[in-house]
Amino acid sequence: MTTAAENTVKVYEATLSRRQFVKTGGALVVGVAFVGPSILKAQGFQAPKVTGAPFKNSLDPTQLSSWIEIHPDNTVLIRTGKSDFGQGTTFTAYRQIVADELSVPFEAITTVVAGHTDQTPDGSGAFDFLGRGTPNIRKAAAYTYQALLDLASERLSVPKDQLTAKDGVFSGGGKSISYGDLVKDQQLKLNIPVSGDLTGIMGLRVEGDPPMKPVSAYTVIGKSHPNSIITSKVTAKETWATDIRLPGMLHGRMVHPKTLGSTLFSVGQLDKSKFPSSQVVVKGNLVGVVALTEWEAIQASQQVAAATKWTEWKGLPGNEKLYDSLRKEADWTTAQVTKSNANKGDVPAALASAQKKLSATYHFPFMKHAPIGPTIAVADVKPDGTVHIHTHNQNPQALRGEIATMLGTTPDHVIVHTHPGAGHYGRSNGGNSGAEDDAVILSQAVGKPVRVQWMRAEDLQWSTQSPAAFADVEFALDEKGRIAGYQIDHYMPAFQDDRPIGAILAGLPTMPAPGGGSGFFASTANFLSDPWLYDLVPNVAERGHGTFQVGQKASPLAVGLRDHSMRTPGQYQQNYPRELAFSEAAALAGADPIQFRIDHAKEERLINVLKQVRDASGWDTRPSPRPGAKSTGSTPVRGRGASAMFRSGTYWACVCEIAVTPSTGAIAVEKYTIAVDPGIVVNPAQLKRQVEGGAMMGISHALYEEAMFDESGITSRDWITYPIAKMTDTPEFKVVLIHNPKVGAYGGGSEAANALAAPAIASALHDATGKVSRRLPLKRAYVQALLKA
Amino acid sequence: MVKIIVNGVQREVQAPDDTPLLYVLRNDLQLTGPQFGCGLAQCGACSVLIEGKEVRSCVTPVSTVANQEIITLEGLPARWAKQKGLSAEEAKDTLHPVQQAWIEEQTPLCGFCQSGMMMVATELLEKNLNPSDAQIKAAFTTEGPSPHLCRCGSYAAIIDAVKHAASLMGKGK
Numbered sequence: 001m002t003t004a005a006e007n008t009v010k011v012y013e014a015t016l017s018r019r020q021f022v023k024t025g026g027a028l029v030v031g032v033a034f035v036g037p038s039i040l041k042a043q044g045f046q047a048p049k050v051t052g053a054p055f056k057n058s059l060d061p062t063q064l065s066s067w068i069e070i071h072p073d074n075t076v077l078i079r080t081g082k083s084d085f086g087q088g089t090t091f092t093a094y095r096q097i098v099a100d101e102l103s104v105p106f107e108a109i110t111t112v113v114a115g116h117t118d119q120t121p122d123g124s125g126a127f128d129f130l131g132r133g134t135p136n137i138r139k140a141a142a143y144t145y146q147a148l149l150d151l152a153s154e155r156l157s158v159p160k161d162q163l164t165a166k167d168g169v170f171s172g173g174g175k176s177i178s179y180g181d182l183v184k185d186q187q188l189k190l191n192i193p194v195s196g197d198l199t200g201i202m203g204l205r206v207e208g209d210p211p212m213k214p215v216s217a218y219t220v221i222g223k224s225h226p227n228s229i230i231t232s233k234v235t236a237k238e239t240w241a242t243d244i245r246l247p248g249m250l251h252g253r254m255v256h257p258k259t260l261g262s263t264l265f266s267v268g269q270l271d272k273s274k275f276p277s278s279q280v281v282v283k284g285n286l287v288g289v290v291a292l293t294e295w296e297a298i299q300a301s302q303q304v305a306a307a308t309k310w311t312e313w314k315g316l317p318g319n320e321k322l323y324d325s326l327r328k329e330a331d332w333t334t335a336q337v338t339k340s341n342a343n344k345g346d347v348p349a350a351l352a353s354a355q356k357k358l359s360a361t362y363h364f365p366f367m368k369h370a371p372i373g374p375t376i377a378v379a380d381v382k383p384d385g386t387v388h389i390h391t392h393n394q395n396p397q398a399l400r401g402e403i404a405t406m407l408g409t410t411p412d413h414v415i416v417h418t419h420p421g422a423g424h425y426g427r428s429n430g431g432n433s434g435a436e437d438d439a440v441i442l443s444q445a446v447g448k449p450v451r452v453q454w455m456r457a458e459d460l461q462w463s464t465q466s467p468a469a470f471a472d473v474e475f476a477l478d479e480k481g482r483i484a485g486y487q488i489d490h491y492m493p494a495f496q497d498d499r500p501i502g503a504i505l506a507g508l509p510t511m512p513a514p515g516g517g518s519g520f521f522a523s524t525a526n527f528l529s530d531p532w533l534y535d536l537v538p539n540v541a542e543r544g545h546g547t548f549q550v551g552q553k554a555s556p557l558a559v560g561l562r563d564h565s566m567r568t569p570g571q572y573q574q575n576y577p578r579e580l581a582f583s584e585a586a587a588l589a590g591a592d593p594i595q596f597r598i599d600h601a602k603e604e605r606l607i608n609v610l611k612q613v614r615d616a617s618g619w620d621t622r623p624s625p626r627p628g629a630k631s632t633g634s635t636p637v638r639g640r641g642a643s644a645m646f647r648s649g650t651y652w653a654c655v656c657e658i659a660v661t662p663s664t665g666a667i668a669v670e671k672y673t674i675a676v677d678p679g680i681v682v683n684p685a686q687l688k689r690q691v692e693g694g695a696m697m698g699i700s701h702a703l704y705e706e707a708m709f710d711e712s713g714i715t716s717r718d719w720i721t722y723p724i725a726k727m728t729d730t731p732e733f734k735v736v737l738i739h740n741p742k743v744g745a746y747g748g749g750s751e752a753a754n755a756l757a758a759p760a761i762a763s764a765l766h767d768a769t770g771k772v773s774r775r776l777p778l779k780r781a782y783v784q785a786l787l788k789a
Numbered sequence: 790m791v792k793i794i795v796n797g798v799q800r801e802v803q804a805p806d807d808t809p810l811l812y813v814l815r816n817d818l819q820l821t822g823p824q825f826g827c828g829l830a831q832c833g834a835c836s837v838l839i840e841g842k843e844v845r846s847c848v849t850p851v852s853t854v855a856n857q858e859i860i861t862l863e864g865l866p867a868r869w870a871k872q873k874g875l876s877a878e879e880a881k882d883t884l885h886p887v888q889q890a891w892i893e894e895q896t897p898l899c900g901f902c903q904s905g906m907m908m909v910a911t912e913l914l915e916k917n918l919n920p921s922d923a924q925i926k927a928a929f930t931t932e933g934p935s936p937h938l939c940r941c942g943s944y945a946a947i948i949d950a951v952k953h954a955a956s957l958m959g960k961g962k
């Protein structure tokens with residue numbers, strides 16, 4: 001045993017300890033140390049309680065966990081709890097950010113470890129990757145750099161301020177040393193302060209304030225480095241979650257209840273002569289079938305399902321009566337009414353003295369996340385109680401907590417491995433994507449690993465959805481045609497139900513349903529999520545009203561229409577009525593809709609994105625509707641509309657140009673221009689693809705998407721009954737990326753793009769036809785009816 | 790027992806005759822390029838080429854494709870090498886131009902649908918090396934069993950990649 005002396009040095013809020021004379025290897029390992037609230041307070045931090053940090057099967061948070069390793073061969077490994085869901089951010093932006101903080105080339109970061117709860121340090125969901133400008137990995141890199149700088153100064157006997165770093169080498173005073181040589185034959189450990197809840201939705205946060213590289217020193221950020229996972233995906237070398245096969249594994253399929261409120265009456269008899277290897281598992285209202293082969297499991301589950309009897313239930317309003325039911329029957333009084341921090345002035349007085357006024361209600365439907373592949377998981381419940389789950393999940397650490405709750409054990413017994421799969425767009429960011437708990441229950445029942453994949457209909461009918469909403473808007477124009485007062489009341493059911501559905505059906509413990517807790521995720525309060533943009537409006541009142549999920553209280557299963565955040569949760573439901581109302585206000589004022597927005601804005605970045613999108617789209621400045629607007633005939637009429645949004649540090653504006661055929665109600669988006677100012681553009685090529693993708697999804701939402709349901713459950717069951725955009729819906733895209741380094745931070749690149757289209761397309765419809773649709777989607781039948789009326 | 794020819798290799802399959810080809814490819818032959826998306830021939834995630842034509846493997850019983858030439862994503866490089874008469878040495882590091890273009894255009898977001906998309910692109914470009922935007926959109930939307938769906942919205946990137954692949958194929962590499 002080596003008994004070398006250990007030095008301990010403070011590096012800002014981090015502690016560096018060194019043990020020399022290690023015989024081989026050596027690495028700088030940046031671990032995490034949990035700092036008690038008192039120490040955090042002494043250092044000036046707001047000190048959230050650190051909870052949920054299991055040691056077994058986790059990176060040991062106090063001693064061995066690692067974010068970043070510098071290796072003697074000058075390569076670097078990084079670990080992040082953020083799983084990739086197609087944004088590519090962990091493989092592009094995260095590497096670029098670390099490379100610049102460390103002053104190493106992009107290529108030096110040879111390994112990105114993500115997605116496994118026992119191999120990554122921080123947790124949280126696959127959302128807001130660059131949010132607030134400082135991902136955890138950036139701070140970890142900044143601490144690492146400071147530690148390396150200390151080491152180099154000591155080794156070279158050159159003061160720190162005389163050393164410069166480039167491409168992984170420190171130079172100064174006529175001497176130089178590479179990072180690899182600095183760490184060679186040493187065992188170095190850097191402890192950094194961390195707070196938060198590992199298995200909570202937001203995970204852990206790296207604390208402290210290490211010096212960061214100035215933006216002017218960036219050499220890697222800003223370049224279009226390729227997304228390394230693409231190659232393995234297009235050459236069939238990637239291991240997808242759908243590809244995981246464990247020894248002795250059985251294939252499982254679920255038999256879901258007949259309705260969202262049905263309980264099990266009797267289980268169908270399995271036909272063993274046809275399905276000899278199959279086995280039925282029943283736990284409460286959860287029914288599943290396992291078999292040796294996937295095809296047998298599918299057929300056997302269908303046979304059992306046809307013979308299984310459930311109680312009837314009709315506790316939903318059905319989509320025809322949805323908005324009536326929400327307004328008249330939902331409980332809007334239990335949850336607190338939320339208010340925007342932009343509220344000011346005296347709106348009632350402004351409305352009373354207005355020259356022109358408008359009051360209107362806007363309707364926003366339930367939409368499905370609708371991943372292109374259904375939820376899939378393989379679970380292996382070992383005899384000693386250890387559970388391995390292979391899945392495709394946006395928040396594996398939170399899933400650990402949920403499975404532990406379900407099994408009555410602690411998270412350290414649960415190990416989650418996340419692999420690539422179909423995008424979820426937020427559906428699994430709170431920890432479960434649907435199949436994981438099913439697979440665990442079946443595996444536990446049969447004592448073997450079980451792979452559960454839902455079929456297409458189940459993935460549409462038993463998953464969560466983005467909640468429906470409506471908003472009442474009133475605004476007033478003064479004699480100059482400016483907005484004198486603006487008032488909006490947003491109504492939306494709870495948006496984040498993270499209870500695993502299999503656990504609910506099986507009667508096993510889960511977290512409470514929304515409304516059973518407090519705060520942003522656990523209450524039914526409807527928080528204002530769409531930052532106010534138009535600072536020059538003198539009187540503003542924005543309020544949020546929340547309620548329970550539709551049908552949840554009436555359902556004997558406590559299920560109903562379960563909701564979940566989707567890309568821009570709440571913000572989407574709030575931005576659509578506001579932006580469409582702003583276009584309507586411009587029309588009422590006889591003003592151009594982009595100039596009208598600019599005239600009510602103070603923020604320079606907002607004004608800039610609006611001007612840039614106006615220029616790039618070749619916008620014709622004039623009021624809507626267009627001269628010659630027409631709502632009849634079988635010849636397409638054209639129109640254009642705009643919208644704007646601020647999300648996660650990023651300003652967005654778009655222009656949609658459409659052609660609508662009044663006789664059929666068909667809308668084609670012909671050209672779609674987007675301007676985006678995220679502050680620092682980290683990877684232009686990747687951001688452009690993210691923006692185009694989000695924008696396309698937004699067109700899909702705007703034109704087609706509405707989850708259909710009757711009194712018993714969701715009736716959308718496939719791509720015919722839940723249509724999404726096709727390639728023929730693709731407009732000519734123009735993406736304007738505004739690199740704005742003086743912001744000094746990077747905003748969120750992809751989430752907001754999907755929300756921009758709906759109000760812009762609805763405004764364009766008004767421009768083309770002179771008629772306003774205040775209801776989504778703008779599908780043919782609705783548009784046709786609107787134009788006929 | 791059914792004999793099928795996948796990516797140039799004859800394979801004997803024990804699965805029952807009515808088993809959809811997709812499960813045979815993924816579970817019995819470990820060819821995991823094609824994905825399960827809907828099981829209804831409505832999305833195209835499971836597409837393979839059979840005798841050069843796109844087929845939805847999720848609804849195709851394995852017995853119906855006995856002795857026919859099946860190509861999956863895994864088989865695209867060899868298909869290109871054969872078409873171009875590349876030597877074994879040249880073929881070793883050569884991807885199909887469609888795959889190369891998908892990488893260079895950074896086409897996939899989640900990528901789950903892209904195996905099927907690359908099958909359509911290959912079928913299209915083997916017939917037409919200079920497709921117009923309208924022809925590309927038709928190939929991915931109206932000409933197959935159903936539209937090919939991408940939930941992440943990568944259609945514009947796919948159109949870019951098809952055009953790039955066409956130019957790579959035109960150069961013959």
